[in-house]
Amino acid sequence: MNLEKTKLNFLKGSPKLSRIAKSGVSLHCHTEYSKEMLGFVPHYAAKLPIINIFWQKEKEKYFAREGKYPNFETGYWSPPLSPQAVYDIEKQQIEDTGLNALVSLTDHDCIDGNFTIDEKDSAKTVPISLEWTVPFDIGYFHVGVHNLPRDRAAEISKELIDFSFTKELQTSERLNELFAMLEEIPEVLVILNHPLWDIEMVGKEAHEQLLKEFLRAYGRWIHALEVNGFRSWSENKAVIELAEAVGIPVATGGDRHGCQPNTVINLTNSTSFEEFVSELRVDRHAEIALMPAYEQPLQSRQLQSFSEILSHYPAFRVGRQHWFDRVFFDIDNGKGLISLSSHGWQRGGPRWLRAAIWTLAVMGSPKARPLFRVLRKKADRVPSSLEKTVFQLPEDSGDLSQILTSDTA
Numbered sequence: 589m590n591l592e593k594t595k596l597n598f599l600k601g602s603p604k605l606s607r608i609a610k611s612g613v614s615l616h617c618h619t620e621y622s623k624e625m626l627g628f629v630p631h632y633a634a635k636l637p638i639i640n641i642f643w644q645k646e647k648e649k650y651f652a653r654e655g656k657y658p659n660f661e662t663g664y665w666s667p668p669l670s671p672q673a674v675y676d677i678e679k680q681q682i683e684d685t686g687l688n689a690l691v692s693l694t695d696h697d698c699i700d701g702n703f704t705i706d707e708k709d710s711a712k713t714v715p716i717s718l719e720w721t722v723p724f725d726i727g728y729f730h731v732g733v734h735n736l737p738r739d740r741a742a743e744i745s746k747e748l749i750d751f752s753f754t755k756e757l758q759t760s761e762r763l764n765e766l767f768a769m770l771e772e773i774p775e776v777l778v779i780l781n782h783p784l785w786d787i788e789m790v791g792k793e794a795h796e797q798l799l800k801e802f803l804r805a806y807g808r809w810i811h812a813l814e815v816n817g818f819r820s821w822s823e824n825k826a827v828i829e830l831a832e833a834v835g836i837p838v839a840t841g842g843d844r845h846g847c848q849p850n851t852v853i854n855l856t857n858s859t860s861f862e863e864f865v866s867e868l869r870v871d872r873h874a875e876i877a878l879m880p881a882y883e884q885p886l887q888s889r890q891l892q893s894f895s896e897i898l899s900h901y902p903a904f905r906v907g908r909q910h911w912f913d914r915v916f917f918d919i920d921n922g923k924g925l926i927s928l929s930s931h932g933w934q935r936g937g938p939r940w941l942r943a944a945i946w947t948l949a950v951m952g953s954p955k956a957r958p959l960f961r962v963l964r965k966k967a968d969r970v971p972s973s974l975e976k977t978v979f980q981l982p983e984d985s986g987d988l989s990q991i992l993t994s995d996t997a
Contacts, residue, residue, distance in 0.1 A: 589979045593837040594828060595875040596974055597855065602880075605855065606686035609875065613690045613854035613864055614678040616719065616732055616781060616814070616841030619671040620908065621701035624845070626663035626917070631789055639944050646938070654920055662925060663917040667845045668901060668908070671701035674844070675714070681849040681879075690861050692734045694719040694841075697752055699736070699745045715861050716741040719781060721752040722763070727788035727798050732779040732814065732841060733770060735861050744769070760805060767809035777865040778809060779839050782816040783830070784823050807834065811869050815876060817842035817851040818893075820886050822967040825979070833981050837874035846896035851882035851889070883970045885960035891952030898945050911945070912936055 597608075605612065618624070633643040650658050669677075675691050682689035692715040695701050702716045717734040736744050751757050751766060770776050780803075786795040803810070813831040815824045815838050831838045842850020855875040858864040868874055881889070898911040907913050912928035919931055928937065936942050950956065971977045 589829075589832070589981060591828065591832060591979060593832060593835070593873055595873075596828070596977075597875070597877040598883075598971060598973055599877050600880055600883075602684075603877075604686045605877070609855035610688055610857045610859055611690050611855075611864070612682035612685060612687040612877075613692070613840075613856060613861075614682060614842060614850050615692050615694070615734065615779070615839060615854065616816070616843050617674050617678060617691070617693045617850065618667045618719075618843070618845045619669055619674045619693055619695055619701045620666050620914075621671065621698050622667055622695035622719075622845075623664040623698070624666065624696065626660040626665060626915075628789070629660045642938075642941075642944070658919070660917075663915070665897070665911075665915040668897060668899070668904070668911075668914060669847060671704050672706060675705050675707075677847070677849050678842075682853060687855075688859060690715075690856075690858075690864060692717045692732075692861070694732050694734070697721055697749045699741055713738075713861070718745060718748070720748050723752065723758050724802050725798055727790055727795065729783070729799075729802055730781040730787065731810075732777075732781050732839075734777040734779070735775050735865060737773060737775065763806065764809075767806055771809055774869070775862045775865055777811055777839075777868060779812045779814050779841065780810045781814045781841055782819055782843070783813050784827055785816070785819060803834065810836065811865075812837050812839040812874065814839055814841040815852055816840075817844065817882060818886070818890065819843075820968045821970045822965070825977070826982075829979055829982055832979070835872075837868055837872055838876060839868060839874055840876045844893070846893035848881070848889075848893065848896070849879075851879045853877050853879065878970065885957060885964050886968065887964075888952065888954075888957045888960040891948055891956075892954075893952070895949040895952035898948065910936070 634640055647657055671693055674693060678691045679689040693702055693705075694717045696719050699716050699718050702714055705714045707714050715735040716738055717732065717736065720731045720733050722729045722731050733748065747769070748766060751762060767778070770778055783799055784796070786792055788795065790798070813827050813836065815827055817840070828838055840850070840852035840854050842852055844850050853876070854864070855877050856864050856867055858867055900911070901909050907927070910929060912933040915928045916925050917928060917931070918925045921931070923931065936945070
């Protein structure tokens, strides 16, 4: 199957791209303003060898002391870097390829970080964007909302965020109203982020059914599906195939939380973010590039990111230097939702947890990458070229092609 909506590039070495595009676009970056939920902790702690043993013991000790298990649903952590640092890193990577850089930061349900960025090029406007949490049935989806009008960004983002966190507002009618509001603003770009990731942890089949139902109900408002820098090649390939089946392009999203730049970018001949938005919304076509770093084993890159998130940064301002300064939790002691350091974790918590963090740092180092390369599944090895990639429409492509209404045709 030939791709009609998306052109795909596999990059190697130190690519120079000025002959094939004018600009590179980096989307979906997280900064210290992003509140990352901790609800996943029990799920993954129970799966990790050795750590699981300590986790079960700590959980039972907490229950014996408090009469209930710890509630991770209200806790959160924040990435280490400031919006300016993230913006500068993304911009530098793109400019090193010979392209003009367009960068859109999307913190979870928050636009505040975008307003702190100082762009030296006075002709370039920093997009006001966010990653919007959209509750749906038993789960939720993450939607990248890029380039809100500056004079209305606070008002619009408040309406979006109110929907995310106010149960009484979460009706299909209200969600259609919000999507329609975004659609009426021609410079706004709406991307369904990591659509095939079972982020709710409801199971692969249940998530895919939720996705079909979500696209059937609201797909007419989605401008692109995301190829995500921290998802496997097999999953991203399936996203590209899904996008072709429903007749929309894909856009990239690096989804970075640590210190490394995004491993996927968009390529465009547009010189402004507004022109890039028009390319996806009106022309309904995109060109994307997988950067050389994307070829590195995903688990290795994930562990490196975890290590960066949990690292000590003595140059940071007080209150942001240690990982336990950047994790917020309510341990039912009357202090509420505050940092772990404010709860007295000045040395980083129990010895077993410090050992686990040290282990993550070792496993996330580049020296450990050959091991992950050997263990990587064949389907997740990134192809060396487009010619060596066979794309196929999903088995239920007939049903998928009818998911989006004629409004998006």
